[in-house]
């Protein structure tokens with residue numbers, strides 16, 4: 001076994017060797033600019049980008065014209081929220097989102113508030129879910145966007161995406177979903193879910209870092225979503241900038257693999273996850289799972305450990321790579337805003353650990369982790 005055992009796949013994944021292999025020729029041999037129209041190197045790069053677009057579109061049940069490349073999910077979220085806001089303001093200015101969103105949505109909302117936007121940050125229930133009634137109650141005449149993540153990065157809770165899409169469509173409000181943690185882990189059909197805008201990121205599904213996508217429903221034109229990056233009008237004018245061809249090829253390959261292996265992989269992962277969770281809950285007293293155990297990502301469990309100092313707990317885990325629900329800022333460690341929103345006390349939030357498993361996790365590692373966590377927690381409690 002290799003230490004530390006990596007159980008932090010929701011932070012980032014290693015690049016799948018098959019993805020790396022697909023990417024390599026595009027750094028050296030096929031290094032052309034996909035926007036060069038006058039020679040073979042450009043055409044080869046463009047063909048590779050279009051193949052990737054097909055692979056990504058297939059995973060989302062979208063069409064290739066709806067795939068716009070960005071530098072990651074942070075940029076995709078920024079483009080979605082700021083782009084739509086700029087096109088509707090000042091006629092409309094209200095966004096509905098949830099307190100448990102990633103900062104790449106929450107902070108964009110706060111930024112837009114400075115420009116005149118108003119945001120409703122819905123409070124989820126103790127499992128991290130919001131209800132359709134809650135969303136509908138928040139709708140105002142000036143609401144232009146509902147932005148609700150597909151699955152939460154810290155607790156894994158999956159929202160009722162199809163019902164939210166139907167509601168948004170009924171009220172003629174655009175629906176954006178940050179699906180960064182869902183893509184490649186659960187099956188997604190953007191049409192069935194009536195999603196207008198969806199963000200995803202390469203490094204969360206065994207592709208490279210620094211590449212992502214904003215899916216933009218074909219009904220949205222440039223005037224409906226104002227580009228945030230001006231320049232050569234790449235990506236149908238939605239996002240200028242020379243395309244990162246090797247990364248795009250890698251993301252395409254990662255999506256192709258996910259499409260083929262998602263179902264079997266999610267079964268394997270949920271069995272390993274359940275084994276880890278049951279092992280910890282049954283062998284260590286004072287433990288509790290956070291999130292919605294009936295509807296969550298197959299690879300994740302977030303567990304609170306009572307009676308241990310959170311910072312000490314995390315720093316004692318030398319042989320496993322996990323993360324706490326806490327977000328580090330330069331000066332202090334804040335308790336997780338996600339756990340706080342679902343009603344977990346600050347004290348318990350500090351001592352909550354996210355275990356996120358992935359493609360290369362095996363049973364031996366899980367068995368080791370259960371015993372290891374037990375020893376560490378018991379030592380700290382003693």
Ligand SMILES: Cc1ncc(COP(=O)(O)O)c(C=O)c1O
Pocket residue numbers: 010011071072073074075102104149152153178180181200201202211212
């Ligand atoms: C839900 C969610 N949204 C957005 C992001 C940001 O993605 P990226 O690293 O591609 O900017 C992350 C990554 O942590 C995430 O988990």
